[in-house]
Amino acid sequence: EPEVTQTPSHQVTQMGQEVILRCVPISNHLYFYWYRQILGQKVEFLVSFYNNEISEKSEIFDDQFSVERPDGSNFTLKIRSTKLEDSAMYFCASMKGGQPQHFGDGTRLSIL
Amino acid sequence: GQSLEQPSEVTAVEGAIVQINCTYQTSGFYGLSWYQQHDGGAPTFLSYNALDGLEETGRFSSFLSRSDSYGYLLLQELQMKDSASYFCAVMLNSGGYQKVTFGIGTKLQVIP
Numbered sequence A: 001e002p003e004v005t006q007t008p009s010h011q012v013t014q015m016g017q018e019v020i021l022r023c024v025p026i027s028n029h030l031y032f033y034w035y036r037q038i039l040g041q042k043v044e045f046l047v048s049f050y051n052n053e054i055s056e057k058s059e060i061f062d063d064q065f066s067v068e069r070p071d072g073s074n075f076t077l078k079i080r081s082t083k084l085e086d087s088a089m090y091f092c093a094s095m096k097g098g099q100p101q102h103f104g105d106g107t108r109l110s111i112l
Numbered sequence B: 001g002q003s004l005e006q007p008s009e010v011t012a013v014e015g016a017i018v019q020i021n022c023t024y025q026t027s028g029f030y031g032l033s034w035y036q037q038h039d040g041g042a043p044t045f046l047s048y049n050a051l052d053g054l055e056e057t058g059r060f061s062s063f064l065s066r067s068d069s070y071g072y073l074l075l076q077e078l079q080m081k082d083s084a085s086y087f088c089a090v091m092l093n094s095g096g097y098q099k100v101t102f103g104i105g106t107k108l109q110v111i112p
Helices: none
Strands: A005-007 A010-013 A019-024 A031-037 A044-050 A053-057 A065-068 A075-079 A088-095 A107-111 B003-005 B009-013 B018-025 B029-037 B044-049 B053-057 B060-065 B070-075 B084-094 B097-102 B106-111
Touching (some): A005 A088, A010 A019, A019 A088, A019 A107, A031 B097, A044 A065, A044 A075, A044 B097, A053 B097, A075 A088, A088 B097, B018 B029, B018 B084, B018 B106, B029 B097, B044 B053, B044 B060, B044 B070, B070 B084
Parallel strands (some): A010 A107, B009 B106
Antiparallel strands (some): A005 A019, A019 A075, A031 A044, A031 A088, A044 A053, A088 A107, B018 B070, B029 B044, B053 B060, B060 B070, B084 B106
């Protein structure tokens, strides 16, 4: 069964550095999402992407964040200047229209 | 605005049945999904209801009443491995694209 894949599984970065989290959505899906989950808390919506543009973003998704679909398969989340509070699990998800989302296994981001 | 409510914690005995409720207030609703998340893992899709009624998938069933803005997840013959967090998620049509909003999650503890 097709899967959403995310790399790396764990990223450790110094505060202030840039990170890029990568996702390969399921190939025939049209909607792409990034979520964040701080340890012990709920899954928080960051951004949705449809038709090659951001369709919605949350308050968390400030100017430090950006997303890109550089080719037909990858979907990336960039954090320009990381802060300690960016430490969390980041999940990518994709879906077809009218169907539930499928999640990747997540990237654990640790900011030192 | 939009809101979802589900209990924060539930405890049940191995072999028993447990029901996790979810109520929502949204516009543009078109479906309710349920996800399971074990500690440290990714949300895993369990069940989806677009129409009123009961959907059964093995030991798990999900119910939706659109008129009552209410759904539930029913877990039967509970096993220790069912200890996890369970999220309801509403799927919405919003401004020409589709978005998903998650509840806070219900932490289910299965005890012997």
